[in-house]
Amino acid sequence: MNTVSWIANRWFAISDGGSNLYREPNSYTPTSMTLPNSESARTALPERTYERLRNLIVRGRIPSGARVIEAEVALRFGVSRTPVREALSRLIHERYLVPVTSGKRTELAVAPFTAEDVRELWEIIGSLEGYAASMTAILPENRRLKVADELRRINLELRAAAAEHPRNADKLSELQTRFHLGFVLETAGPHMRSIYGALRPQVQRYEWIYGTHAEADYARSIAEHMTIIAAIREGNAERAQNAVITHWHKAISRTSDVIRPAPFASPRGKPRAKSVKRKM
Amino acid sequence: MNTVSWIANRWFAISDGGSNLYREPNSYTPTSMTLPNSESARTALPERTYERLRNLIVRGRIPSGARVIEAEVALRFGVSRTPVREALSRLIHERYLVPVTSGKRTELAVAPFTAEDVRELWEIIGSLEGYAASMTAILPENRRLKVADELRRINLELRAAAAEHPRNADKLSELQTRFHLGFVLETAGPHMRSIYGALRPQVQRYEWIYGTHAEADYARSIAEHMTIIAAIREGNAERAQNAVITHWHKAISRTSDVIRPAPFASPRGKPRAKSVKRKM
DNA sequence: AAGTCCCCCATTGCATACAATGAGCCACCG
DNA sequence: CGGTGGCTCATTGTATGCAATGGGGGACTT
Numbered sequence: 001m002n003t004v005s006w007i008a009n010r011w012f013a014i015s016d017g018g019s020n021l022y023r024e025p026n027s028y029t030p031t032s033m034t035l036p037n038s039e040s041a042r043t044a045l046p047e048r049t050y051e052r053l054r055n056l057i058v059r060g061r062i063p064s065g066a067r068v069i070e071a072e073v074a075l076r077f078g079v080s081r082t083p084v085r086e087a088l089s090r091l092i093h094e095r096y097l098v099p100v101t102s103g104k105r106t107e108l109a110v111a112p113f114t115a116e117d118v119r120e121l122w123e124i125i126g127s128l129e130g131y132a133a134s135m136t137a138i139l140p141e142n143r144r145l146k147v148a149d150e151l152r153r154i155n156l157e158l159r160a161a162a163a164e165h166p167r168n169a170d171k172l173s174e175l176q177t178r179f180h181l182g183f184v185l186e187t188a189g190p191h192m193r194s195i196y197g198a199l200r201p202q203v204q205r206y207e208w209i210y211g212t213h214a215e216a217d218y219a220r221s222i223a224e225h226m227t228i229i230a231a232i233r234e235g236n237a238e239r240a241q242n243a244v245i246t247h248w249h250k251a252i253s254r255t256s257d258v259i260r261p262a263p264f265a266s267p268r269g270k271p272r273a274k275s276v277k278r279k280m
Numbered sequence: 281m282n283t284v285s286w287i288a289n290r291w292f293a294i295s296d297g298g299s300n301l302y303r304e305p306n307s308y309t310p311t312s313m314t315l316p317n318s319e320s321a322r323t324a325l326p327e328r329t330y331e332r333l334r335n336l337i338v339r340g341r342i343p344s345g346a347r348v349i350e351a352e353v354a355l356r357f358g359v360s361r362t363p364v365r366e367a368l369s370r371l372i373h374e375r376y377l378v379p380v381t382s383g384k385r386t387e388l389a390v391a392p393f394t395a396e397d398v399r400e401l402w403e404i405i406g407s408l409e410g411y412a413a414s415m416t417a418i419l420p421e422n423r424r425l426k427v428a429d430e431l432r433r434i435n436l437e438l439r440a441a442a443a444e445h446p447r448n449a450d451k452l453s454e455l456q457t458r459f460h461l462g463f464v465l466e467t468a469g470p471h472m473r474s475i476y477g478a479l480r481p482q483v484q485r486y487e488w489i490y491g492t493h494a495e496a497d498y499a500r501s502i503a504e505h506m507t508i509i510a511a512i513r514e515g516n517a518e519r520a521q522n523a524v525i526t527h528w529h530k531a532i533s534r535t536s537d538v539i540r541p542a543p544f545a546s547p548r549g550k551p552r553a554k555s556v557k558r559k560m
Numbered sequence: 561a562a563g564t565c566c567c568c569c570a571t572t573g574c575a576t577a578c579a580a581t582g583a584g585c586c587a588c589c590g
Numbered sequence: 591c592g593g594t595g596g597c598t599c600a601t602t603g604t605a606t607g608c609a610a611t612g613g614g615g616g617a618c619t620t
Contacts, residue, residue, distance in 0.1 A: 362574055385582075
């Protein structure tokens with residue numbers, strides 16, 4: 001009765017970018033969206049595993065609702081379950097993965113897309129970016145102008161990418177992310193980087209899905225970006241903050257409109273791996 | 281030259297509250313600040329370990345700068361290193377712990393108090409709470425009034441606690457936290473809960489230290505709280521948001537003033553545990 | 561054929577084993 | 591007596607072992 005109905009099937013044969021086995025025709029090399037993390041993360045493997053998995057999720061390679069199994073990831077990535085476990089734990093806390101079982105053992109699946117998530121995430125990121133934009137707008141003029149120029153460049157790239165046929169969802173969502181990183185990182189301290197770095201890819205995940213819809217509109221978003229750039233250029237903190245918050249508010253409906261209510265469940269019962277063997 | 285100079289000594293013989301070995305005379309039973317986390321966290325042990333450690337840090341029982349050692353925690357808590365590792369990883373990402381080594385092996389210490397942290401944390405939490413307060417202020421009148429009454433009750437408790445001699449830093453920081461939780465949780469979705477739940481105890485940690493200073497002022501803070509309550513009561517979203525943001529801005533200087541620049545380093549060299557043995 | 565029960569195994573949770581690293585200390589040398 | 595280089599062990603990083611759980615499918619009954 002309380003069954004989670006959106007659990008999808010397995011995600012096999014997925015190109016990763018991490019282990020460059022295969023690169024899709026329409027692929028776009030990600031600029032390692034992980035923020036320049038001053039002090040290096042704890043270790044290599046858990047961090048790397050986290051990034052690879054998150055990239056797969058954000059860029060739709062592991063679809064919403066798919067089960068994610070520790071041993072399977074470990075096998076595919078060629079590491080033991082321990083670092084995978086650490087990565088999964090982090091992905092749970094950042095809400096890329098959600099538990100799908102009731103009992104003690106927690107089985108995991110990629111979080112579904114929901115309209116409530118859009119509203120909440122967009123509001124939160126609006127607040128944070130609004131503050132960041134206002135801080136950026138009061139930087140010394142030379143830095144402001146440099147940021148504005150960079151943002152303008154990215155925005156033009158975005159316009160070009162939106163005009164392509166077919167569109168490249170990887171590239172589009174990546175450029176949108178880079179635009180916002182462009183002014184947020186300018187003034188962010190370590191806490192902001194940490195929070196924003198965990199949150200922004202959540203948004204990017206929705207942007208990616210948005211980009212796969214043929215009728216997706218980018219013109220309005222690009223125009224709103226220009227307002228933000230102008231405010232930063234002229235050094236008007238309040239206007240910059242308002243422009244950012246307005247941008248995100250307007251984006252809520254644009255995005256919600258193309259979110260499918262819920263992906264379908266698997267054909268019969270919950271799929272279980274046929275056999276996840278040891279390293280072989 | 282680049283040595284981390286604030287690494288303090290070990291934290292032994294610390295009362296926990298978790299394993300109720302010993303309760304200090306001036307102690308205050310914490311209302312498990314962990315947010316009501318709808319879907320249960322992954323498991324028992326890592327979550328529980330995380331909470332216990334975070335509580336020890338927030339309430340000053342493991343002092344800023346102290347080394348935290350996996351095996352030692354495991355021993356003291358009576359669990360294996362695996363769940364401890366998961367907890368530590370989370371505490372790192374939420375910036376309660378920081379790496380103190382340069383090489384590959386990451387040794388950990390409790391994050392130092394810094395004035396930059398205060399500024400950044402207070403600004404971030406101000407943005408988030410400002411939004412939350414504005415949402416709370418537009419709730420239906422009956423709920424608003426209920427929230428306002430609850431906030432008023434907590435604020436009076438806080439005033440009473442501030443008048444005690446000697447003051448109880450545990451109780452004071454706990455009440456401050458509960459005041460803010462009082463309106464944030466009212467409208468928070470899962471993402472906000474997750475972010476705020478990781479961030480708020482960081483602030484509480486500073487509030488705790490603040491509370492240990494005899495000359496700490498609470499009157500102004502309590503008065504600002506009343507402004508917030510009034511705005512929520514009358515349903516004025518903009519005023520509520522501004523009241524909250526102003527409150528946090530004013531708190532920045534109050535708090536920074538009592539932050540010692542840096543705790544001192546250990547007498548000679550970095551202390552190492554004499555021997556952390558197996559379960560015995 | 562439909563229903564029910566039970567057993568099996570896929571998967572997780574936790575503990576432990578093993579390898580690697582690098583900081584301090586001691587011995588030795590100047 | 592001060593410097594220095596190598597050794598040792600405290601501590602972390604990763605892998606693996608082992609127990610527990612519970613969902614699903616197959617076997618059995620009717």
